[in-house]
Amino acid sequence: MTQTIEVGLLGFGTVGSGVVKRLTQAATKITQTQGFRLHLAVVAVRHLNAPRAVSLPLGTRLTDSIQSVVTDPQIQIVIEVMGTLVTAEAAIVTALKHGKSVITANKDLIATAGDRLTRLAQRQHCDLFYEASVAGGIPILRTLTDSYATDEVEQLAGIINGTANYILTAMTATGQSYGQALVAAQAAGYAETDPTNDVGGLDTAYKLTILSQFAFGQALTLAQLKPTGMTAITTADCQAASKAGWQVKLLAQVQRHAGQLYCRVAPVAVPNQNALSQVQGVQNGVAVTSQAIGDCLYTGPGAGSTATANSVLNDVIVAAQHWVQQTRGPVVNPDQQRLPVQSLTEIPQTYLLFTELPVAQLQAHANERHFSIKRQNTICYQTSVLTRLQHDNLVASLGHENVTALPIAFSTQWPVAAVQAESSAVDLAI
Numbered sequence: 038m039t040q041t042i043e044v045g046l047l048g049f050g051t052v053g054s055g056v057v058k059r060l061t062q063a064a065t066k067i068t069q070t071q072g073f074r075l076h077l078a079v080v081a082v083r084h085l086n087a088p089r090a091v092s093l094p095l096g097t098r099l100t101d102s103i104q105s106v107v108t109d110p111q112i113q114i115v116i117e118v119m120g121t122l123v124t125a126e127a128a129i130v131t132a133l134k135h136g137k138s139v140i141t142a143n144k145d146l147i148a149t150a151g152d153r154l155t156r157l158a159q160r161q162h163c164d165l166f167y168e169a170s171v172a173g174g175i176p177i178l179r180t181l182t183d184s185y186a187t188d189e190v191e192q193l194a195g196i197i198n199g200t201a202n203y204i205l206t207a208m209t210a211t212g213q214s215y216g217q218a219l220v221a222a223q224a225a226g227y228a229e230t231d232p233t234n235d236v237g238g239l240d241t242a243y244k245l246t247i248l249s250q251f252a253f254g255q256a257l258t259l260a261q262l263k264p265t266g267m268t269a270i271t272t273a274d275c276q277a278a279s280k281a282g283w284q285v286k287l288l289a290q291v292q293r294h295a296g297q298l299y300c301r302v303a304p305v306a307v308p309n310q311n312a313l314s315q316v317q318g319v320q321n322g323v324a325v326t327s328q329a330i331g332d333c334l335y336t337g338p339g340a341g342s343t344a345t346a347n348s349v350l351n352d353v354i355v356a357a358q359h360w361v362q363q364t365r366g367p368v369v370n371p372d373q374q375r376l377p378v379q380s381l382t383e384i385p386q387t388y389l390l391f392t393e394l395p396v397a398q399l400q401a402h403a404n405e406r407h408f409s410i411k412r413q414n415t416i417c418y419q420t421s422v423l424t425r426l427q428h429d430n431l432v433a434s435l436g437h438e439n440v441t442a443l444p445i446a447f448s449t450q451w452p453v454a455a456v457q458a459e460s461s462a463v464d465l466a467i
């Protein structure tokens with residue numbers, strides 16, 4: 038007889054609706070290819086009477102009691118797609134303590150409490166998977182785990198917030214204002230309930246810390262990342278950069294260099310020649326450079342109901358396989374190292390400047406500080422390599438309100454020590 042795995046779902050919003058729909062659509066395929074059946078026993082929501090994007094299958098209960106789901110002895114796998122920190126963590130802890138495997142898409146929670154939840158799952162011999170927490174529909178965590186098992190990742194750079202990329206693309210391509218593009222991203226279901234983390238860089242930072250754990254065996258902290266969002270970027274900046282050969286992207290980066298990890302979450306100018314510049318709209322892209330494979334770029338939808346639900350359900354399938362085989366709870370990606378961490382911002386690199394200040398004023402400053410600038414178009418300039426100090430002096434002296442300076446991605450000049458002091462900065466004319 039076909040074994041049935043009972044599933045409980047917490048949350049029936051954008052992602053939860055996609056899970057219900059995909060589970061129904063893929064039911065036959067799951068039974069045929071996996072040899073077991075997934076049964077959605079119950080769905081928990083906050084508002085029992087709110088309208089829903091999809092109908093529940095016959096026999097699936099709707100409840101407003103999370104507790105009744107996570108303690109239900111019939112349920113073997115709990116899917117958490119509510120969001121929130123405190124409520125979701127309490128639900129996951131209770132589910133794990135009741136011997137259930139848990140699948141979540143909650144990057145805020147995994148980035149901040151993933152370590153203790155993973156240890157609890159291990160003690161309980163349960164699975165805790167969270168593929169959908171990073172890059173929506175792209176199966177990047179499992180790829181890093183399985184396909185880089187014998188390889189060494191050296192560098193990872195990602196566009197990993199669909200909302201921010203959607204907004205920046207719309208501002209560049211159609212001239213929409215930031216506000217107009219944000220409203221469209223919210224309507225499409227890409228943004229968080231409160232989009233502050235999407236546009237402020239925090240969502241990208243949460244995802245980068247998870248990616249870093251999988252790529253380097255070392256999570257990053259928000260204090261190390263100090264993310265910068267994209268709210269200061271204007272439509273004019275995006276369009277001027279694009280005309281000159283760069284795309285403005287909110288980029289997450291972590292790389293190993295000389296025994297240290299260097300990281301950054303910030304808007305940058307990606308040269309058109311780099312494939313990440315072509316990652317448009319809600320698409321995400323994760324570029325991984327490793328010793329054995331070299332360069333690989335993984336792209337796909339970074340947010341949205343169906344694509345994210347697919348990642349959730351792939352985790353459910355693996356957890357269900359483990360239930361059937363009684364092999365639950367192996368640790369995935371434990372901490373492997375503690376390298377010193379520094380910001381990429383500390384490293385000398387080139388910048389794009391956006392300003393309406395007179396050229397003569399910029400030129401005078403550059404001459405005085407021993408670097409060069411090259412005008413690209415009305416408001417856009419490219420600098421030669423600037424030290425951190427030169428960059429800070431430039432912005433402070435011209436006025437934060439008068440200039441936006443975006444690092445040009447992948448323009449860092451190693452080694453650090455040779456060019457760190459402003460006094461020893463070399464004028465690398467462009």
Ligand SMILES: NC(=O)C1=CN([C@@H]2O[C@H](COP(=O)(O)OP(=O)(O)OC[C@H]3O[C@@H](n4cnc5c(N)ncnc54)[C@H](OP(=O)(O)O)[C@@H]3O)[C@@H](O)[C@H]2O)C=CC1
Nearest residue numbers: 048049050051052082083084118119120142143340341345
């Ligand atoms: N949207 C996306 O593209 C992606 C989202 N994620 C993550 O997935 C999770 C869900 O996101 P999304 O579907 O967009 O969020 P939504 O806001 O669309 O849905 C949240 C759901 O959770 C329910 N819920 C919230 N709080 C409670 C509570 N205290 N008790 C019971 N139910 C509750 C809501 O119930 P009700 O409907 O009754 O209010 C709603 O059904 C988040 O962690 C998000 O970061 C990850 C990748 C992509």
Ligand SMILES: N[C@@H](CC=O)C(=O)O
Nearest residue numbers: 198199200227229340
């Ligand atoms: N709000 C997020 C959803 C997926 O994680 C995003 O826009 O990327």
